[in-house]
Amino acid sequence: xxxxxxxxxxxxxxxxxxxxxxxxxxxxxxxxxxxxxxxxxxxxxxxxxxxxxxxxxxxxxxxxxxxxxxxxxxxxxxxxxxxxxxxxxxxxxxxxxxxxxxxxxxxxxxxxxxxxxxxxxxxxxxxxxxxxxxxxxxxxxxxxxxxxxxxxxxxxxxxxxxxxxxxxxxxxxxxxxxxxxxxxxxxxxxxxxxxxxxxxxxxxxxxxxxxxxxxxxxxxxxxxxxxxxxxxxxxxxxxxxxxxxxxxxxxxxxxxxxxxxxxxxxxxxxxxxxxxxxxxxxxxxxxxxxxxxxxxxxxxxxxxxxxxxxxxxxxxxx
Amino acid sequence: xxxxxxxxxxxxxxxxxxxxxxxxxxxxxxxxxxxxxxxxxxxxxxxxxxxxxxxxxxxxxxxxxxxxxxxxxxxxxxxxxxxxxxxxxxxxxxxxxxxxxxxxxxxxxxxxxxxxxxxxxxxxxxxxxxxxxxxxxxxxxxxxxxxxxxxxxxxxxxxxxxxxxxxxxxxxxxxxxxxxxxxxxxxxxxxxxxxxxxxxxxxxxxxxxxxxxxxxxxxxxxxxxxxxxxxxxxxxxxxxxxxxxxxxxxxxxxxxxxxxxxxxxxxxxxxxxxxxxxxxxxxxxxxxxxxxxx
Numbered sequence: 176x177x178x179x180x181x182x183x184x185x186x187x188x189x190x191x192x193x194x195x196x197x198x199x200x201x202x203x204x205x206x207x208x209x210x211x212x213x214x215x216x217x218x219x220x221x222x223x224x225x226x227x228x229x230x231x232x233x234x235x236x237x238x239x240x241x242x243x244x245x246x247x248x249x250x251x252x253x254x255x256x257x258x259x260x261x262x263x264x265x266x267x268x269x270x271x272x273x274x275x276x277x278x279x280x281x282x283x284x285x286x287x288x289x290x291x292x293x294x295x296x297x298x299x300x301x302x303x304x305x306x307x308x309x310x311x312x313x314x315x316x317x318x319x320x321x322x323x324x325x326x327x328x329x330x331x332x333x334x335x336x337x338x339x340x341x342x343x344x345x346x347x348x349x350x351x352x353x354x355x356x357x358x359x360x361x362x363x364x365x366x367x368x369x370x371x372x373x374x375x376x377x378x379x380x381x382x383x384x385x386x387x388x389x390x391x392x393x394x395x396x397x398x399x400x401x402x403x404x405x406x407x408x409x410x411x412x413x414x415x416x417x418x419x420x421x422x423x424x425x426x427x428x429x430x431x432x433x434x435x436x437x438x439x440x441x442x443x444x445x446x447x448x449x450x451x452x453x454x455x456x457x458x459x460x461x462x463x464x465x466x467x468x469x470x471x472x473x474x475x476x477x478x479x480x481x482x483x484x485x486x487x488x489x490x491x492x493x
Numbered sequence: 494x495x496x497x498x499x500x501x502x503x504x505x506x507x508x509x510x511x512x513x514x515x516x517x518x519x520x521x522x523x524x525x526x527x528x529x530x531x532x533x534x535x536x537x538x539x540x541x542x543x544x545x546x547x548x549x550x551x552x553x554x555x556x557x558x559x560x561x562x563x564x565x566x567x568x569x570x571x572x573x574x575x576x577x578x579x580x581x582x583x584x585x586x587x588x589x590x591x592x593x594x595x596x597x598x599x600x601x602x603x604x605x606x607x608x609x610x611x612x613x614x615x616x617x618x619x620x621x622x623x624x625x626x627x628x629x630x631x632x633x634x635x636x637x638x639x640x641x642x643x644x645x646x647x648x649x650x651x652x653x654x655x656x657x658x659x660x661x662x663x664x665x666x667x668x669x670x671x672x673x674x675x676x677x678x679x680x681x682x683x684x685x686x687x688x689x690x691x692x693x694x695x696x697x698x699x700x701x702x703x704x705x706x707x708x709x710x711x712x713x714x715x716x717x718x719x720x721x722x723x724x725x726x727x728x729x730x731x732x733x734x735x736x737x738x739x740x741x742x743x744x745x746x747x748x749x750x751x752x753x754x755x756x757x758x759x760x761x762x763x764x765x766x767x768x769x770x771x772x773x774x775x776x777x778x779x780x781x782x783x784x785x786x787x
Contacts, residue, residue, distance in 0.1 A: 190622065190625055190626055190629065193622055193623060193625070193626035194630075197623070197627060201638060310522065313522070313767060313771060313774065314763070314767050316770060317714065317718075317766035317767035317769075317770050318763050318766075319721050319722060319759060319762050321721075321722055321725055322725075322755070322763070323759075325741070325745055325755045325759070326756065326759065329755060329756075333748055333752070425628065425630070425631040425632060426631070426632070428631040428633075428634065429631045429632050429633035432633050433633060436726070447634060447637065448637065451637055451641040451728075454641070459638055463630060463634055463635070467626075467630045468629075470631065471629050474629075
């Protein structure tokens with residue numbers, strides 16, 4: 176087990192390093208690189224630009240710059256926002272809560288609905304329920320999240336007046352009820368795609384388990400179908416889902432960004448888009464690196480949890 | 494599965510007798526998807542010629558006309574432009590972007606995947622770790638970060654989305670090539686002194702077509718979604734050129750007064766993407782008989 180853990184950790188560190196190279200490359204792929212912001216403002220002479228590049232160390236060879244950048248990032252110095260001169264890392268952390276609130280709520284919804292739809296789809300395979308669930312899942316995967324958000328705002332906020340049209344709370348009112356009311360719309364919109372994904376994976380995982388010998392054995396012992404389902408099948412079918420949780424993190428983050436922009440939810444996605452509109456380079460790069468690291472950690476945790484839950488993985492090394 | 498049907502020496506099966514085609518045609522949703530896409534392509538190619546309006550001709554008197562109410566079948570937008578005309582022209586752009594991205598990201602993905610899978614070793618490992626690293630960046634974040642850096646045009650959007658979506662294909666191809674490389678017929682070709690290029694093009698890739706075709710179909714669907722989103726945000730296809738995404742750009746501001754402006758283009762996107770996903774699902778079942786019972 177220890178060797179398995181160390182191996183996974185080593186792989187993740189290697190990947191983290193490559194991620195940093197890619198991130199740095201994107202930064203310097205920009206026409207004009209990190210200086211483009213100043214070049215566009217138009218009120219700086221070439222001499223000013225050169226002096227600035229000198230001060231920021233941007234005239235040094237790229238590998239030197241990369242080493243400097245990497246050292247800074249590791250030390251927690253992610254640069255300073257062009258917009259309000261705040262440290263980038265602090266800005267990111269101040270927006271993280273809203274994003275997590277949204278992602279967590281929608282994931283709970285998605286797992287709850289998705290798992291049951293998937294299980295029932297597998298148990299009643301090829302039934303009317305299964306066909307309808309399959310079509311629903313495919314359509315849900317195809318609806319553009321931002322458009323679905325617009326439709327939800329139009330119908331539930333404007334036509335029916337049931338839900339607020341955006342933001343995290345009414346200004347001056349931060350009560351739980353008020354926050355919850357604001358959370359319903361975006362959480363359901365974000366949950367749509369994840370629910371579809373969870374139901375599909377759950378269905379196929381359940382089908383794998385249902386045909387196993389131990390299920391037949393349990394049935395032959397006269398255990399009730401419900402008990403077989405919940406005690407024997409579901410437990411084992413849920414196991415591979417741990418990996419899905421990790422694998423879906425990039426898509427979930429993307430979905431959160433989209434949802435946040437439509438519902439003016441003050442999270443990391445909204446911050447990212449605002450920073451792009453302001454050409455706030457350090458913040459854009461900071462968030463890009465931060466999300467990649469988040470995904471990496473997510474995958475690592477999912478891997479380790481799966482290794483712990485399934486003794487066959489990494490068991491040999493114990 | 495019987496190996497006889499896979500052996501390279503087997504006589505070529507004509508397309509209309511192929512069991513794969515029969516399986517595909519039995520997949521009802523895939524057939525519906527195919528018909529929908531063919532209809533859409535036909536509509537966006539021919540449609541604009543039949544419309545009496547130009548996509549850019551504004552008319553201040555006829556702003557915000559609701560659908561089914563006048564000669565403007567799907568109403569007009571804030572500048573009095575005909576929605577249906579714009580929808581058809583936008584469809585040309587959006588579908589073209591979808592197909593172009595698919596071709597370009599296929600090319601990159603197949604190239605990287607083949608090189609990594611066939612030659613393996615340090616080069617293969619380096620390429621695949623690069624793929625892993627690229628996949629750590631959430632797709633929309635990656636797209637937006639790069640799109641903010643470049644001047645948007647239809648061509649640059651195609652390159653941009655391809656650059657952010659070739660990695661899945663590279664993974665699929667690499668895994669296929671790595672396993673097909675060990676098959677007897679590949680080893681035989683190698684023993685006969687065939688060059689790498691011939692082995693790859695004649696022995697390996699033709700046998701890896703099934704998963705590549707499925708991935709390509711899903712890739713079109715995702716490309717259309719990606720284009721619509723970055724155009725919606727204003728970083729994609731630039732007005733006055735209409736795309737399904739940028740038709741939605743201002744729609745949020747008119748949700749109260751003219752909700753159809755937001756609803757109509759979204760339905761077009763959903764219809765196209767759903768159809769491609771149905772086709773992809775059907776192809777998966779048709780091309781991989783082992784998956785048929787799923």
